[in-house]
Amino acid sequence: MIKNKFCQTSRFQELRQSLSELQKESTSIDMTNEFAKYARLQRKIIKVQEELKKEVSVHKEEEMKNKLILRIVVGLVCIVMVYTYNSQPVVQLDPDWVYPVGSVLCWPGGQLGSISFMVWCAISNSVIRTFS
Numbered sequence: 001m002i003k004n005k006f007c008q009t010s011r012f013q014e015l016r017q018s019l020s021e022l023q024k025e026s027t028s029i030d031m032t033n034e035f036a037k038y039a040r041l042q043r044k045i046i047k048v049q050e051e052l053k054k055e056v057s058v059h060k061e062e063e064m065k066n067k068l069i070l071r072i073v074v075g076l077v078c079i080v081m082v083y084t085y086n087s088q089p090v091v092q093l094d095p096d097w098v099y100p101v102g103s104v105l106c107w108p109g110g111q112l113g114s115i116s117f118m119v120w121c122a123i124s125n126s127v128i129r130t131f132s
Contacts, residue, residue, distance in 0.1 A: 089114030
C-alpha cells in the first residue's frame with residue numbers, strides 16, 4: 001500500500017516520465033554524428049536518474065521510520081496487555097485435552113487446562129511470522 005502511494009506521487013511520476021522521454025530521444029540520436037547533443041542528453045539522463053534515486057532513498061527512509069514506530073507501539077501495547085491480563089486465562093479447556101503440555105500452556109501460574117495470555121501471544125506471534 002505504501003509502495004503504491006509512493007509510485008503515484010507527482011514528483012516521482014514526473015521524473016519517471018521525463019527519464020523515459022529522454023531515453024527515447026537518446027535512441028533517436030546518432031551518437032557518432034551528433035556527439036555533443038548526445039552527450040548533453042546523457043548528462044540530463046544521469047541527472048534525472050540521480051534524482052530518482054534520491055526520491056527512492058527518501059521514501060525508504062520514511063518507510064523504515066514508520067516500521068520502527070509501528071514495532072515500538074505494538075511492543076508497548078503487548079507489554080501493557082501482558083502486564084494487565086497476566087493472571088487471566090484466554091481459553092479454558094478440559095485439562096485432558098492439553099495433558100502433556102498443560103502446565104506449559106497455563107504458565108505463569110494459571111489453572112491447569114487453560115491457556116495464559118502470555119502463551120497465547122507467543123503462539124499467535126509465531127503463527128503470524130510463519131505466514132508473513
